[in-house]
Amino acid sequence: MLTKNAAGVKARKRLCMTVNGRAVEIEIDIRESLLDVLRDRLQFTGVKQGCSVGECGACTVLLDGTPVNSCIYLAAWAHGKTVVTIEGLAQDGKLPPVQEAFVDEGAIQCGFCTPGVVLSTTAMVDSGKCFTHDEVRRELSGHLCRCTGYQKIVDAAERALREAEIAADEHPV
């Protein structure tokens, strides 16, 4: 494996980031995407590869709380940042409300888009903002799903947002 390219520039880099609450330090090739590092090197296979061009959203992860398409995000850019993948949401095997809503509403079919949509919905819930129905549809429009026609995904997201709102009213911060 090359460590320098023709111009004498180092093609490898030491990457430090936090993934699902744990500090990770790993040497990467600077051409690697965050998706490749998460899947191939760190075995977070819940991050899915659907298109490699930032179109389908299956590879979505939360980067400092914001959803990004990890397939078109260089791993090197994640240096010093916090990454959450689908594997990082549930604690002690208990489903958080967003995931619970997806299971209960029948929002999952083949499941390949599910990790990405769940992470984007989680980011919406965590933002503490209110979303109209049209805004929910727009927020999720970066996730292609071929199974559901989006109906039950939107229902699950709205349910999770509603429940979070009620919880916030009952236990104001």
Add this chain to the structure above:
Amino acid sequence: MIGASSIRKEGRAKVLGTAIYTDDKFMSGALHGLTVRSEVPRGILRAIHFGEGIPWEEFTLVTAADIPGTNLVASVVDDQPFLVGIGEEITHSQQAVLLLAHADRHLAEKARRAVRLEIEELPAVLDIQSSLDLQPLIYGTSNLLKEIRIAKGDPDPIWAQAAHVIEGEYRTGAQEQMYIEPNAMLSVVEPKDGLLQVTVWGSLQCPYYVHGALKQLFGLPEKQVRVVAMEMGGAFGGKEDYPSVNGGHAALLAWKSGKPVRLIYDREEDLACTTKRHPSRTRLRTAFDADGNLLALEADFILDGGAYATLSPVVLSRGAVHAAGVYRCPHVRIHARAVATNTPPPGAFRGFGAPQSLFAMERHMDRCARKLGLDAVELRRKNFLRMGDTMATGQVIREDLDLAGLMDRALASIGYRDKRAAFALINEDDSPIKRGVGFSVFMHGCGFTGNGESHVASVAGVEGLADGTVAVLAASTEMGQGKNTVFAQIVAEALQLHVELVDTAPVDTDHVPNSGPTVASRSTMMVGRILEDAAIGFKQALVQQGFLAEPYTPESFQAAVAKAVATLGTLRCYGQYHRPPNIQWDDVTYQGDAYPTYSWACYAAEVAVDLDTFEVKVADFVAVQEVGRVVNPTLAAGQIEGGVAQGIGWGLWEEVTMQRGRMINNQMTNYIIPTSVDLPRIQVIFLENAHAGGPGGAKGIGELPMDGPAPAVVNALENALGALRLDEVPMTPDRLLERCEEVSHG
């Protein structure tokens, strides 16, 4: 159990990200496989040149010359090679010529680009008409992959006598399944007890199709081949026949290298080379009396079948049987042909030929109503099939069929009459937005066409496990449709157990019997029925052998199973498909019961067209269907909603653009499927009418929702814009503009 919205069995694993799809399966030391393809549509392969700068000695390379068994993919017709050899004919632009594998994925990709194929090009056939004209002859003696004729009565004397004869030509484009998980295979080939053992793990709908293909490819007996279905990220038919090809490729590389090989397509390769929905051209001629009664129907139905037969003969068969639609007609003649072209072969896609012929028929009925000066609702009502009527193949409708009731329910739900009246007024405004509402009425045959079920003679079973729970033994695969859950519900119902006590055994050909392919809206109705029988046999065996006394509780049943397994070791009971005595079919004359039963539906759509941009928005959609008893309402609604989304996509946006026989918009950026902002809330209504042949009264459901949306949406466009040549899907903005210009230019 049956009728309850039980929670999806594998939902939790999927939402946690722990479900293992093919590319997620870790395998130490695996090589990355890649495929080198022809790029020209037709020619003779003269040589393969390996470019400089690549350490070729490190690569595993497989050509046609290496193939140990038969270089033909086992299918309906064995005409497709796994790899084309030197001196042999290349018949489409994605033809596989060379397989290569290396541990370094990036180096493997570099190597693929360094291969140059020397091909002597030949003239190619790239469309239906050139194929029919034999310009040039490329397949057999006629360019026909399959030809079917269906005849009822004699239409010929009718044309001259009838008050009205109306003709039309309709076209539908190719469509990509666009499962979000691209095609993926993983293989290991190694000796076991002195014998070669070929194993493939993959994203595949039909384990025993791949099993059969591998046996033929390697010339091995059944026992030496094993196929395992992994979690599957969608399929829609796109992983029905193709996995026999890429599964074979992965296994060839694993065999030659002696190492595990991953063959994971990227999206561009998947779109360019795997199967699509067949493009079609349908010419219809119908005769009506002065009152609008349908007297005769003639259909000339043609599918572009691509370079090899694949599943075209059976796709054609379903399309032909559905061509006369849901109407009573005394004189019918259907001529159906699948023609060869030098394009990557299309294959299975949800609907399987029926969406094409039903689009033609349901657009034609609206055009006929307009020409006859009748209301589209009343013209259909007058001509609907009813109990006792005979379909085109001579099949008698034996069920209590109420299509008028279905239609009225759908039209009332969308507010059809009020919207028609309101839109007629508001469309007079200067606003560029024109609104319309339209509908379609259609059916979908459940299970295989004709004698398919008898040929496959599916077997499925149930097994008692040591903890007293029950496992379903079937090769039917979970692709998101909910098979795991529905099968568990059916078995739980038959055994009077909680659904939590029934689960699915891993779909592994070493462990589960051949319950047939997971296709044709057949799993719930056909395999479910076999499972119902197997479950009852299982219970009876427990009773007869003294482990269980009736009546029992779920707890005592579980204890009985645990005790029986502890005593006997294994406890399995199987059932097999038996043709009901009242179902008869003749493959030669195409007469008889084409399907054991049909699901029936009326879909209604409201559209808004922007005449500044020619964008079409589907503003409202109602799907009313009669699918027998609904086993799981949430999963069933999910099937309908997803199918409607795919149908709307096919009708409006999804266009495969071909250039020199190659798809050139083979990226998700350029092939447009609906997103969450492109679709309205889809109202799903089930009218339940239990079907005696299905488990708990269920019928097939998976493909039905693909058939109705495109004609409903295009009929709505006609209501919005008036009589245009709306004879083709997808009705993209460009195409719609073109049709509007035809009218304004006279």
